[in-house]
Amino acid sequence: MAATMEKVCVLGSGNWGSTAGKIVASNAARLDDVASEVNMWVFEEQVDGRKLTEIINEDHENPKYLPGVKLPENLVAVPDAAAAVSGATLLIFCLPHQFLPRLCASIKDAAAPGARAITLIKGFDVDDDGIVLLSEYITAQLGMPCAVLMGANIANEVAREEFSETTIGYHHEANGKLWCRLFQTKYFRVAIVPDPVAVELCGAIKNVVALGAGFCDGLKLGNNTKAAVIRIGLLEMRQFTQTFFNGAGELTTYFESCGLADLITTCYGGRNRKCAEAFVASGKSWDELEAELLGGQKLQGTLTTIEVIKAIDKAGARGNFPLFTAINAICFEGAAPSTLFDNLVHDDALVSRM
Amino acid sequence: MAATMEKVCVLGSGNWGSTAGKIVASNAARLDDVASEVNMWVFEEQVDGRKLTEIINEDHENPKYLPGVKLPENLVAVPDAAAAVSGATLLIFCLPHQFLPRLCASIKDAAAPGARAITLIKGFDVDDDGIVLLSEYITAQLGMPCAVLMGANIANEVAREEFSETTIGYHHEANGKLWCRLFQTKYFRVAIVPDPVAVELCGAIKNVVALGAGFCDGLKLGNNTKAAVIRIGLLEMRQFTQTFFNGAGELTTYFESCGLADLITTCYGGRNRKCAEAFVASGKSWDELEAELLGGQKLQGTLTTIEVIKAIDKAGARGNFPLFTAINAICFEGAAPSTLFDNLVHDDALVSRM
Numbered sequence: 001m002a003a004t005m006e007k008v009c010v011l012g013s014g015n016w017g018s019t020a021g022k023i024v025a026s027n028a029a030r031l032d033d034v035a036s037e038v039n040m041w042v043f044e045e046q047v048d049g050r051k052l053t054e055i056i057n058e059d060h061e062n063p064k065y066l067p068g069v070k071l072p073e074n075l076v077a078v079p080d081a082a083a084a085v086s087g088a089t090l091l092i093f094c095l096p097h098q099f100l101p102r103l104c105a106s107i108k109d110a111a112a113p114g115a116r117a118i119t120l121i122k123g124f125d126v127d128d129d130g131i132v133l134l135s136e137y138i139t140a141q142l143g144m145p146c147a148v149l150m151g152a153n154i155a156n157e158v159a160r161e162e163f164s165e166t167t168i169g170y171h172h173e174a175n176g177k178l179w180c181r182l183f184q185t186k187y188f189r190v191a192i193v194p195d196p197v198a199v200e201l202c203g204a205i206k207n208v209v210a211l212g213a214g215f216c217d218g219l220k221l222g223n224n225t226k227a228a229v230i231r232i233g234l235l236e237m238r239q240f241t242q243t244f245f246n247g248a249g250e251l252t253t254y255f256e257s258c259g260l261a262d263l264i265t266t267c268y269g270g271r272n273r274k275c276a277e278a279f280v281a282s283g284k285s286w287d288e289l290e291a292e293l294l295g296g297q298k299l300q301g302t303l304t305t306i307e308v309i310k311a312i313d314k315a316g317a318r319g320n321f322p323l324f325t326a327i328n329a330i331c332f333e334g335a336a337p338s339t340l341f342d343n344l345v346h347d348d349a350l351v352s353r354m
Numbered sequence: 355m356a357a358t359m360e361k362v363c364v365l366g367s368g369n370w371g372s373t374a375g376k377i378v379a380s381n382a383a384r385l386d387d388v389a390s391e392v393n394m395w396v397f398e399e400q401v402d403g404r405k406l407t408e409i410i411n412e413d414h415e416n417p418k419y420l421p422g423v424k425l426p427e428n429l430v431a432v433p434d435a436a437a438a439v440s441g442a443t444l445l446i447f448c449l450p451h452q453f454l455p456r457l458c459a460s461i462k463d464a465a466a467p468g469a470r471a472i473t474l475i476k477g478f479d480v481d482d483d484g485i486v487l488l489s490e491y492i493t494a495q496l497g498m499p500c501a502v503l504m505g506a507n508i509a510n511e512v513a514r515e516e517f518s519e520t521t522i523g524y525h526h527e528a529n530g531k532l533w534c535r536l537f538q539t540k541y542f543r544v545a546i547v548p549d550p551v552a553v554e555l556c557g558a559i560k561n562v563v564a565l566g567a568g569f570c571d572g573l574k575l576g577n578n579t580k581a582a583v584i585r586i587g588l589l590e591m592r593q594f595t596q597t598f599f600n601g602a603g604e605l606t607t608y609f610e611s612c613g614l615a616d617l618i619t620t621c622y623g624g625r626n627r628k629c630a631e632a633f634v635a636s637g638k639s640w641d642e643l644e645a646e647l648l649g650g651q652k653l654q655g656t657l658t659t660i661e662v663i664k665a666i667d668k669a670g671a672r673g674n675f676p677l678f679t680a681i682n683a684i685c686f687e688g689a690a691p692s693t694l695f696d697n698l699v700h701d702d703a704l705v706s707r708m
Binding site: 221 | 506507508510511512516517518519541543575576577578579580581582584585586588589605606608609610611614615616618619622623694695698
């Protein structure tokens with residue numbers, strides 16, 4: 001039934017984008033209602049004297065961003081974004097946050113009528129009117145609904161087909177079920193929830209909590225303290241969602257992979273935790289640490305902390321976010337790391353938020 | 355108002371018991387309605403040629419179980435249990451599970467009329483009628499209500515006054531509030547919840563999940579997989595509680611320190627995780643590992659797994675506990691550790707439990 005055939009395009013070919021491409025292409029090959037060939041937009045670059053798109057299409061591997069992992073032969077690298085999207089009914093966004101505006105402009109009207117999107121990008125913007133979710137931005141720019149996929153998903157581990165889980169947040173149940181069929185595998189278990197805003201914000205805000213966890217490590221505090229910071233951080237993540245998005249932030253959503261599982265992973269591994277630990281241990285500035293530990297890349301957690309506090313201040317709500325407020329004070333206001341716990345409210349107040 | 359003065363007795367003087375004694379004695383000294391002197395029942399033994407009770411009462415330290423920590427001078431070690439309890443209105447149980455029956459027999463009727471208990475002991479029994487909670491046992495033996503205190507509370511970290519949280523589950527709100535006042539300090543934050551069965555079972559069953567986390571480490575799997583096992587484990591902990599105790603197991607309880615925080619701590623540190631990792635890596639038997647790693651002490655997690663499966667089988671409910679069932683199969687039925695994930699049900703089923 002060609003009339004109802006779905007056509008998939010993955011936008012982005014980094015570490016996570018290539019992994020997502022591997023998953024959906026392997027499923028597309030076996031799903032009757034999805035065209036086998038999956039396009040993946042690849043920002044063209046030279047690798048060992050060859051074009052990256054050529055390497056992917058001939059060797060079926062992405063040696064620069066996902067080395068050592070065999071990609072399905074039906075995953076086709078395309079250097080032109082509009083050409084990659086042409087005729088697609090299912091768009092998967094998985095590229096660096098800052099490239100999103102230019103990409104959206106370049107693919108306007110290229111997709112098929114009735115196309116739907118899903119974003120795997122972690123982050124959000126804040127403009128004069130407040131928080132702008134990337135899913136909202138994609139919908140506004142391209143006029144299509146946009147679901148979100150977030151979870152405890154370190155790309156290399158998923159690409160090695162180690163068991164993990166993920167969470168898809170949907171606005172329309174039918175779309176949620178379709179995305180689930182496209183991403184679900186035996187080693188990658190998908191749960192779908194009708195709470196897309198909470199799922200998307202989990203992916204962004206977890207990095208703020210990870211800074212708090214890293215401060216605990218830098219202070220050489222034990223597992224009790226770190227677990228408390230993770231727990232309170234999860235509650236403030238929900239509090240933030242409920243404060244700025246009416247009706248979003250179901251308690252059950254935070255029990256999904258996008259909630260506590262991704263937060264645990266981020267607070268025990270990950271660059272944000274690592275840099276925050278070094279921030280305490282070394283006393284160096286964030287710029288110095290980004291240069292030394294991240295090769296000059298920007299740290300996501302500190303950028304997100306700035307946006308989170310901007311939003312909280314706009315609502316005059318610092319009192320409701322004692323942990324986020326303390327993390328911001330330690331990051332940017334010269335507060336001593338040991339002050340992390342000074343204003344943590346009594347649990348009864350946190351419990352009452354549930 | 356001597357008529358309403360509370361009198362506290364701590365039953366047990368191990369690592370956690372001595373720490374609990376430190377906390378409640380420091381609070382008793384400043385609370386108007388609690389007698390300053392707090393008795394601590396100490397199982398008498400010789401340490402460096404002196405009686406342990408003498409050392410505690412003269413040096414105000416427990417060099418055997420909590421070395422290097424100053425104990426309040428109003429914490430009085432008493433070698434005779436009935437004498438320690440005599441006249442007490444608040445009994446704090448914190449001793450090894452297996453000593454509880456003998457202790458209860460020895461202090462029958464020694465407490466003051468209207469006395470209340472709280473248990474910090476992790477574990478439960480299973481008899482022909484099913485699960486017997488230790489709080490239920492204490493109430494049955496001594497005829498007094500028994501609350502529970504559980505959380506991410508590694509004793510040495512709490513004794514060092516590093517920030518942590520804990521959870522008190524109560525049957526009677528007035529008792530919950532009283533226990534909160536007795537245990538709450540600036541570094542030890544107490545939340546009280548009216549879900550005592552769930553709180554008590556969290557403390558026992560977390561060790562089963564910790565075996566699963568240790569298997570992941572032994573299999574050299576990454577943070578994604580371990581976070582998924584922790585997440586699914588938390589859901590099965592709740593499922594277990596709801597299966598065997600009607601009306602217990604509020605979702606919010608698992609967001610407390612006794613839930614996800616204690617589980618995280620146990621799955622990243624702790625002997626159960628460590629032995630499970632070695633079980634996979636070395637292929638040795640549990641007996642060998644207990645001898646090598648625990649000096650012959652019994653591993654709590656494997657004992658609890660036996661009790662948990664016994665209860666699940668009595669209900670013919672293995673299908674609802676794919677993770678617990680797989681952990682038991684790997685521990686005791688010769689299943690390969692890599693089968694841990696084979697029967698993990700689709701998240702939708704787990705979500706539907708919430």
